[in-house]
Amino acid sequence: MLLKQSIMNEKLMQILGWIATVTAMAMYFSYIPQISGNLKGDKGDWLQPLVAGINCSLWVVYGLIKKPKKDWPIVVANSPGVFFGFFTFATAM
Template structure:
């Protein structure tokens, strides 16, 4: 009897976790897209520090590799961190 209650209780919890993962994916993408103004400043000669975007790109690369090779694949994790690789590297390179 307690098993059927735990299954019913975990279904809404599972849905909630799925929604949270996709909301977190969107906010992570927005976080990395927010590098665009810094890239513009870097290109205009007002250079920022290259360290943080480089570390972010490395961190995102590790998370993308982890999420992609995890079984089953963790697509929200991969999609959330992939833009960080691109925008982090662009921000890093333009800050040099």
Template sequence: MNSTKKHIHYLGWIATFTAFLMYVSYIPQILDNLNGIKTNPTQPITAAINCFLWVCYGLLKEEKDWPIAIANSPGVVFGLIAFFSAL
């Protein structure tokens, strides 16, 4: 693997980690929703749909794009939980 490909590979996994953290940050919103402090459900359902599409893209490519699929997987789960708990 040449130097540029190596850097891009690491960048992909760093971006995966930060995206994972972004979606895990829904946990406080979910807890607020469950404790009766309801939030707007529009953003989490939009994020869940967007993440689902990116997961599909990453897994359905001929050469799977694991960083994209992994980074967006928690967005599907936590986005849906935040959405349904906000209702």
């Protein structure tokens, strides 16, 4: 019974991790409307995307150097934030 519960908890944690990964990626893809507005001349906020880009960069590095094995959900979840954060920042300037 304890083994079955442990397997169920592990599966639940895996599902929760991938749901969190997808929602994190969606959060960074939501910069697309701001990027579009920035490129049209309606400049938006630059500070939050800059901080997001820096934060995501740190998380990607953490996920890649984590021992004993890389933490791919963290890397995958934060990689769009590196691109979209810095790109949104650059277009807002």
